[in-house]
Amino acid sequence: MSGATASSYQPPTKVGRIADFVDQRTGASPLLREFGRKIFPDHWSFMFGEVALYSFVILLLSGTFLTFFFNPSMAETHYEGAYVPLRGMEMSVAYQSSLDISFEVRGGLFMRQVHHWAALLFVVSLGVHMLRVFFTGAFRKPREINWVIGGFLLILAMAAGFTGYSLPDDLLSGNGLRIIDGVIKSIPLVGTWISFFLFGGEFPGTAIIGRLYVLHILLVPALILLLLVLHLFFVVLHKHTQYPGPGRNDGNVVGYPLGPVYAAKAGGFFFIVFGVVALMAAAFTINPIWNYGPYDPSPVSAGTQPDWYIGWVDGALRLMPGVLGSVDGYRQHFEFVIFGQTLTLNVLLPALVPAGIVFTVLFTYPWIERWITKDDREHHVLDRPRNAPTRTAIGMAGFTFYCVMWAAAASDLIATHFHVSLNDVTYWLRTLFFLGPIIAFVVTKRVALGLQRKDREIALHGRETGRIVRLPHGEFIEVHAPLDEYKRYRLVSFESPAVLPAQPNARGIVDRKERRRAKLSRWFFEDRVAPVTVAELEAAHEHGHEAIAAHEEETAKSLGH
Amino acid sequence: MKALSQKRRHPLAVLALLVMGLLLTGGLYAMASSANQAKADTTYTASDISEGEKLFVANCATCHGMGGAGSDSGPSLIGVGAAAVDFQVGTGRMPMQMQGPQAYKKPAQFNEEQTKQLSAYVASLGAGPALPDEAMLDGKGDATHGGELFRVNCAMCHNAAAAGGALTRGKFAPSLAGVTEKHIYEAMATGPQNMPVFSDANISPEGKRDIITFLKTIETQGSPGGADLGALGPVSEGLFAWVGGLGVIIGFTIWLTSRSS
16 A cells, blocks of 8 residues: 555455455455454353344344334224234234234244344343353453443343333333333432423323334444444453463463454354244244233233343332331331422332442442452453352352342242242242342352362362272272373462452551451452462372372282282 | 092102112112023022032031031132032032142032032022023134233233233132133132122123133134243243253353364
């Protein structure tokens, strides 16, 4: 591209000539060479982000198909389509067009089900990807920003899902909107105003479907796409993390290049994911809108739940008691009237507080851990979850907190399918809402420490073979087989931050904040299991295995003769 | 006429008027309510009733008391009608296996003849809902109207797809798949277990016929979109996405990366 000099190189093949033509005009080949030689490590747990990406592509494709036929109008009409049990029914045009997509449009029902299953899988893979990143410590420097972008992607995915499943204007989606309307109205002072603004008057109005549709097909996917590009840009910029292993450190990436290995693998994997989604859509029904009938504000069907990713918020609402209890025979409600304004805490608290806690901890955790460990180094080698017991325990506590609320959204189905009382399910889940995270924390931490001690034992003394040998003087011992070096490396080479006592600042003073940090550092690391040192390893080999091996040889000789 | 108008101030005129009024309203009500009740032409013979009484004494009286008067362990059956007996005994819910929040459906203990005799006996104890008219069970009503009635009156417990749902303290609304037309009608008319009674004033016999038509329509048409995962809504869908969808995907990820170190 330097000046007007023509290239003297003449490619011999047709493809070469096209490539040269493009390269001369874009200068893309250095970029492509750089990008194509990008190394990615190989592990099954690294592929969930990819699954989310592919699900999103499937969503864009199937969603575009659906927009050709969906009409987001709340005008009233009478259904005259193919589905007999609804024929003649008064309904909105939106619901009618959803039914038409299902029963009149060729391949419409399949595409609707592809879209919906892909949506579920999108959030599933996003969630699992996020769990993988958290439990392996991949959010540490330099990836904190990308972790936050991921968090926003999760929120946007939930928003995309909610705006999407509210569109058919059937009974189920209308019930979901009614709950959102109730939550919005419970916000003090401005709630009613926001609700009237959103719905264009009193619920349900005639505006909401059209508005949600614009959000669903324009704003939310555009934001997801933007953050997705940023997210992937950062992955390329930071390089991918890798699990610990021989020859792997924070300064390298061990794996295969993008081109041709990952280009082929990823391309193929896209079609595998698409195939799995298509298979699910072809064989299993999802959101059978014809069952629910048109929206009518009076009935609420049993089994009315949101899609799984909104379930935990619904569950929190279900867990919240309506009354505090009775004082002197008077029921104490969670609802107060202050200066003529109703404060409905029994809706406001469960709708906002648990979600607030989960997302606040999620977004700030990288900085919390960084502050406690004072670790400002870059990390490209992942932690095995057991080697960061406190972090893993915190993660499991949060996950349990989420799962309790999640289960509460299905409390009625738990009651019917396990033949237990619905009331008991609610009481148990209310208890677990508070105790579950604590139990999960303690159990996880003990399990992680136990696994670390087991690792240490194996690294020092080898694997138990189950072979019992009798020594000449009558003693019985079990033969331990030493590990090969590659396996041992995994068990001994990990970072294990120790308790960092309070440090004086520049003026030589240990301030209050620093003392708090030191306290947290002790809570994090005081019972850590230190990795095996070289000296320990050598000492173990001295006294143990050589002696046994010598004995074995002797035994073998004496038996042989 | 003159004689009548002359006697209008007679001391007993008010009383006579009152009696006439009462007779008129009572008679009209009796006519209206019997006209509004879908009745099968089931006539019970005296031997049905006496055979039914024997069965009742041997199998039901322990809880429901002699003469169906009720006891501490079971309600009185006077006035529950033949429909209630036909439903409870015909679906095997009665005799109950054990006391609990709700009687479970199980293979019926009595045959049709015995069920009829029991119904005859209980119907003889006091007037109540009779067995439904066959014409209301033909499943040829208006499925759309039935669906609307079902969603407004039934779906909050039985689920929009009639797959069943939970009630409080271990009680539940069962799935309606496979329940016969007659039993659906009788359940609406008598309100068994924890179900409310949907009298003819609440849902007319034609409305009940429409509901039955709707239920049988969705039952026979099957699920248009493939396996319905229990028709339980988003919970079973989410569970399937996590277990089935993600499970298969994880299998593929492991396969794709299985050549690594």
